Amino acid sequence: MRDARSRVVIENVEPEIDGGRFPVKRVVGERVVVEADVFADGHDELACVLCHRAAGEDVWHEVPMRPLLDDRWRGEFQVDEVGRHQYTVQAWVDHFHTWTRDLVRRLAAGQDVTADLQVGATLVAAAAARAEGSAAERLRETARLLTTRRGERAALSRELAALMAAHPDRCHGTRYERELEVQVQRRLARFSAWYEMFPRSAAPELGRHGTFDDVRARLPYVAGMGFDVLYLPPIHPIGRAFRKGANNSVKAGPDAVGSPWAIGGSEGGHRAVHPDLGTLDDFRRLVEEARRHGLEIAIDLAYQASPDHPYAREHPEWFRTRPDGTIQYAENPPKKYQDIYPFDFESPEWRSLWTELRDVVTFWVEQGVRTFRVDNPHTKPFAFWEWLIAGVRRDHPDVILLSEAFTRPRVMYHLAKLGFDQSYTYFAWRNQAWELREYLTELTRTEAREYFRPNFWPNTPDILTEALQTGGRAASALRLVLAATLAASYGIYGPVFELAETTPLQPGREEYLDSEKYEVRHWDLDRPLSLRPLITKVNRIRRQHPALQQDRTLRFLQTDNERLLAYAKTSEDGSDVIVVVVNLDPLWKQAGWVEVPVAPRAGHPPYPAEDLLNGGRYVWRTDGWNYVELDPAVTPAHVMQVRRPLLPEAR
Amino acid sequence: MRDARSRVVIENVEPEIDGGRFPVKRVVGERVVVEADVFADGHDELACVLCHRAAGEDVWHEVPMRPLLDDRWRGEFQVDEVGRHQYTVQAWVDHFHTWTRDLVRRLAAGQDVTADLQVGATLVAAAAARAEGSAAERLRETARLLTTRRGERAALSRELAALMAAHPDRCHGTRYERELEVQVQRRLARFSAWYEMFPRSAAPELGRHGTFDDVRARLPYVAGMGFDVLYLPPIHPIGRAFRKGANNSVKAGPDAVGSPWAIGGSEGGHRAVHPDLGTLDDFRRLVEEARRHGLEIAIDLAYQASPDHPYAREHPEWFRTRPDGTIQYAENPPKKYQDIYPFDFESPEWRSLWTELRDVVTFWVEQGVRTFRVDNPHTKPFAFWEWLIAGVRRDHPDVILLSEAFTRPRVMYHLAKLGFDQSYTYFAWRNQAWELREYLTELTRTEAREYFRPNFWPNTPDILTEALQTGGRAASALRLVLAATLAASYGIYGPVFELAETTPLQPGREEYLDSEKYEVRHWDLDRPLSLRPLITKVNRIRRQHPALQQDRTLRFLQTDNERLLAYAKTSEDGSDVIVVVVNLDPLWKQAGWVEVPVAPRAGHPPYPAEDLLNGGRYVWRTDGWNYVELDPAVTPAHVMQVRRPLLPEAR
Numbered sequence A, B: 001m002r003d004a005r006s007r008v009v010i011e012n013v014e015p016e017i018d019g020g021r022f023p024v025k026r027v028v029g030e031r032v033v034v035e036a037d038v039f040a041d042g043h044d045e046l047a048c049v050l051c052h053r054a055a056g057e058d059v060w061h062e063v064p065m066r067p068l069l070d071d072r073w074r075g076e077f078q079v080d081e082v083g084r085h086q087y088t089v090q091a092w093v094d095h096f097h098t099w100t101r102d103l104v105r106r107l108a109a110g111q112d113v114t115a116d117l118q119v120g121a122t123l124v125a126a127a128a129a130r131a132e133g134s135a136a137e138r139l140r141e142t143a144r145l146l147t148t149r150r151g152e153r154a155a156l157s158r159e160l161a162a163l164m165a166a167h168p169d170r171c172h173g174t175r176y177e178r179e180l181e182v183q184v185q186r187r188l189a190r191f192s193a194w195y196e197m198f199p200r201s202a203a204p205e206l207g208r209h210g211t212f213d214d215v216r217a218r219l220p221y222v223a224g225m226g227f228d229v230l231y232l233p234p235i236h237p238i239g240r241a242f243r244k245g246a247n248n249s250v251k252a253g254p255d256a257v258g259s260p261w262a263i264g265g266s267e268g269g270h271r272a273v274h275p276d277l278g279t280l281d282d283f284r285r286l287v288e289e290a291r292r293h294g295l296e297i298a299i300d301l302a303y304q305a306s307p308d309h310p311y312a313r314e315h316p317e318w319f320r321t322r323p324d325g326t327i328q329y330a331e332n333p334p335k336k337y338q339d340i341y342p343f344d345f346e347s348p349e350w351r352s353l354w355t356e357l358r359d360v361v362t363f364w365v366e367q368g369v370r371t372f373r374v375d376n377p378h379t380k381p382f383a384f385w386e387w388l389i390a391g392v393r394r395d396h397p398d399v400i401l402l403s404e405a406f407t408r409p410r411v412m413y414h415l416a417k418l419g420f421d422q423s424y425t426y427f428a429w430r431n432q433a434w435e436l437r438e439y440l441t442e443l444t445r446t447e448a449r450e451y452f453r454p455n456f457w458p459n460t461p462d463i464l465t466e467a468l469q470t471g472g473r474a475a476s477a478l479r480l481v482l483a484a485t486l487a488a489s490y491g492i493y494g495p496v497f498e499l500a501e502t503t504p505l506q507p508g509r510e511e512y513l514d515s516e517k518y519e520v521r522h523w524d525l526d527r528p529l530s531l532r533p534l535i536t537k538v539n540r541i542r543r544q545h546p547a548l549q550q551d552r553t554l555r556f557l558q559t560d561n562e563r564l565l566a567y568a569k570t571s572e573d574g575s576d577v578i579v580v581v582v583n584l585d586p587l588w589k590q591a592g593w594v595e596v597p598v599a600p601r602a603g604h605p606p607y608p609a610e611d612l613l614n615g616g617r618y619v620w621r622t623d624g625w626n627y628v629e630l631d632p633a634v635t636p637a638h639v640m641q642v643r644r645p646l647l648p649e650a651r
Helices: A095-108 A114-130 A133-146 A151-155 A158-166 A212-224 A280-292 A310-314 A350-366 A382-395 A409-418 A433-445 A466-486 A532-544 B095-108 B114-130 B133-146 B151-155 B158-166 B212-224 B280-292 B310-314 B350-366 B382-395 B409-418 B433-445 B466-486 B532-544
Strands: A008-014 A024-027 A031-040 A046-054 A061-064 A072-078 A083-093 A180-185 A192-196 A229-232 A296-301 A330-332 A335-337 A371-375 A400-404 A489-493 A555-557 A564-570 A577-583 A590-595 A607-611 A617-620 A625-630 A637-642 B009-014 B024-027 B031-039 B046-054 B061-064 B072-078 B083-093 B180-185 B192-196 B229-232 B296-301 B330-332 B335-337 B371-375 B400-404 B489-493 B555-557 B564-570 B577-583 B590-595 B607-611 B617-620 B625-630 B637-642
Touching: A008 A083, A024 A031, A031 A046, A031 A083, A031 B409, A046 A072, A061 A072, A072 A083, A095 A114, A095 A151, A095 A158, A114 A133, A114 A151, A114 A158, A133 A151, A133 A158, A212 A229, A212 A280, A229 A371, A280 A296, A296 A350, A350 A382, A382 A409, A400 A409, A409 B031, A433 A466, A433 A555, A433 A564, A466 A489, A466 A532, A466 A564, A466 A577, A466 A637, A564 A590, A564 A625, A577 A590, A577 A625, A625 A637, B009 B083, B024 B031, B031 B046, B031 B083, B046 B072, B061 B072, B072 B083, B095 B114, B095 B151, B095 B158, B114 B133, B114 B151, B114 B158, B133 B151, B133 B158, B212 B229, B212 B280, B229 B371, B280 B296, B296 B350, B350 B382, B382 B409, B400 B409, B433 B466, B433 B555, B433 B564, B466 B489, B466 B532, B466 B564, B466 B577, B466 B637, B564 B590, B564 B625, B577 B590, B577 B625, B625 B637
Parallel strands: A024 A180, A192 A229, A192 A489, A229 A296, A296 A371, A371 A400, B024 B180, B192 B229, B192 B489, B229 B296, B296 B371, B371 B400
Antiparallel strands: A008 A031, A031 A072, A046 A061, A046 A083, A083 A180, A330 A335, A555 A564, A564 A577, A577 A637, A590 A625, A607 A617, A607 A637, B009 B031, B031 B072, B046 B061, B046 B083, B083 B180, B330 B335, B555 B564, B564 B577, B577 B637, B590 B625, B607 B617, B607 B637
């Protein structure tokens, strides 16, 4: 028999991921809004609190929860420190509240309440016994007062309500059966602009292999555009065996530089730097100098080895062996990738492999790196990542990991649940308005938003979409604005992106011609048609507007032209409202009406809307519908600041 | 470190109620379709099985699950015995399947597969070691064969695939972390037609108090209409203190019979029968005779006492006391119900109270009762019901409980989760087409369908809706058809219902005038306008058509007239298709077009649709849209049998 007097049920607590198996994610300064179904038998009033604490704290903090409709309750707290936080819900029957509610009804009906005041006096006296000091004294006095002539007034006083609320009888209360967790990260996990570049292409002179020092010289360029993270593909020695030549050709000449993802050579493996890039000292100097520019250096965690990697000699037990005794290279039958050895995570020696791979992360953390882009995490076991991330976070909770898992939705979401802070997405292939609405609604309105933080990339070294190939510079511009305003985190692979270099290896293939993955390239950053000014402006708007620094408030607006995608974002406190209208057509001017449902005011005067991207102020109508015209030859979008609160959405 | 080689994740198993805290419900012969997200890292093939067993069985039965889209898998099993059953999911990486898949690709590309056949031979030899007898022998032979010239053919043979599937390597498999439960009940829990009547009004002569023997004489009438359950309001002695008179008047004359819910008098309490109804022997005879008519007698579990109940004297500790020492009567301030004492479930003596109330159920089970209607369960603690139901089911798993909780949705659903087999609903107050669609969609398409079995009542002794008061006989007829065809379980409170007695105490109040709750009434069952023939026909159709014996397949059909509600139900095997079109307007003829999306056949000839309710065959068009016209003076509805499978629904 459970004690019948524990009458309150607490269920459907949200957010809660997989029955509390995984934490939800927040950044420092963010709120956690918790809702729960809380109810009991009968008609008694309830009281409900949200309990929260930082992991490791002894005491729980309590904040009251308020009833909404249909037995749903809501409360919230703010998280201010990186690390794990916990929360749960408690509730109990509030007999005093029930009593005052009923007393008011009896009095309104003109009933004699003498007996009821005696019942109330018993409740108050019991609270006095739970209280201390002056509160106990006041409660004792009031209990006496209740049975006198002044009882009615005393019963319904605010002071008594406050004193009773402060000394509730919780002995038959219910505590939600689980303690749920929040993984709190620094703000960069939620709001970040990434720039990817190949350091070996960073030399200012044509023909020379770039170095860390060249990247250092490039920092003002990258920081000047307003990026937060500079991500470098693998910086390690590159294998020679089966090295690939230009455009991924199987026969490489003697000068071929190879793919940076074929990690490991005679000069070392995952802890070494490629000698042509410089030394570890040079790298550390780059990290420090970047920090002075407000940039974090992110490196690539690509867990695989070239045949020349020291691991292949020293730890053959970490690889699978073919019947002839050689190490099994990577395959996607019938394709063979003989320059790459995947690790065998089903090896009996998996423990030492795991430990080594975690120590690789720790090594780079010790060099000052706090941000990692993880190559193909979906081809390594889930349990490995959960273990690795937890281990790294124990000493370095501020490490941020971006998951490069272009794979099925369940797998991408599961990696996010395991601890990856950000994830690549399907954004690059979503071009139509309905596709973008559907995908973004999934990311921002379903439970996924609690653990999956999208990072939108219009291009990567592996992804040159058909839309970019065929749409010219205007396509790159519009995809940039979409990425940077739909998602709080986005990134570009430059300088090809800002230079709108969109020639494919073959038409219809997503590979760049003469890809930097296989050669050293040289770029003229000062080309007149560079998107650099647009990018700079967009990043500046992002930094000035809290509305664009989160994804939860995204909502799509109606248009009467399916080539115009319109959406709004509002800062958490509601004060900053940004409306974006993008022309999805890179070739033709598009015009139409967009509904911006603002809160009406007396007299409904029109109000100004300011285009932060192109300048100019428009006078917008309070009936919601406004005319918009966008010529891709001039601008891909309006990014409007609207100084009116938006109406809540109809469900 | 979890073992890295356990690579498969199993999550989002459905059905699963509150993380497995509550069982799902089925009846004997029903299927349990289970789905789960099952995936691993990388690109290996997986195998997945659904495990199930009756509670208490030692071994698990396994059935294969099949992949759908996006890593979703599905399997099913059937339950054939009343009681608890369990299920869970297991999955593992299927290296042999991966190997054959890759081998096919290599062969298609014309590659040399010598080394691959060696790898395969190792896999097959390992399976041989797990097998026994002739299977082991065949596997050993095949392993040898694989490295010969005939290796390719042997590798892809069906026999080998079957042998390998029968001897998988599951040592690194994943088992879902929870064992989920199914509460299996007899079929009556899902499909039932209830008839409620006051036994004291059952006398054939005017002015006499009815008896159990009179009810016995009424059985052919009730069974003849096709009902399964005959539910009697409380049959116990009725208190005299504060007894209510006709129409709930506070002053009762000496002949007032009182409300049957004011249970308990000098003649006894919850285990006694009202002497005017007869003896316990008479009651048992009624139960037996009813069974011969295919009817179950259901009685009322109303856990409250009149001031004259023996409990009030013998167990004052089960009640709350007022400051003057008297027992607290029921209240809904400012209203007072002095003829009713509620039990105090917060009493320190709750244990003995619980035990007594459970023993009351057991007592009636021993008298042959298997079906109970539970009065106001939402005013007693949830923990009490969970304990009581589990206790009763231990010895009597076939006991069926109908929850009379007209309260907030969360509370109604929670009672269903705790074990009530059926529940009253909001049906009585849903009259518009959109309301009915919305409510039924919630009941049949959300998780609620796994544990909440609706029982639709157009009226009860407490509920005479405005629609019935104002719509005349036609309103009663249409509400009957809606209740009986929308829900597999429904009930009416008669004879007032079939006689279309709809005079309220006051206009706008839901109370019947001269309610049987407070007086003995006498009914002329042979009135010419009785709905008895309609009810008889509807119940016969229900019994003949499996489509109407469950709620899961309900789907609404489009009409171009919002006064016409159209819907279809299909039997689980798809062979029986019933389309119902109801005119929601009791006053005027309504006509319009209804879309019945049938599977097209070559030539698309029209097909016959047979009206089971009114007779007549119609020729319906295969483009889906058909004309319908319904005159409430003639019939409330078409109930059509359609001999074409319905097209699947668009999502």
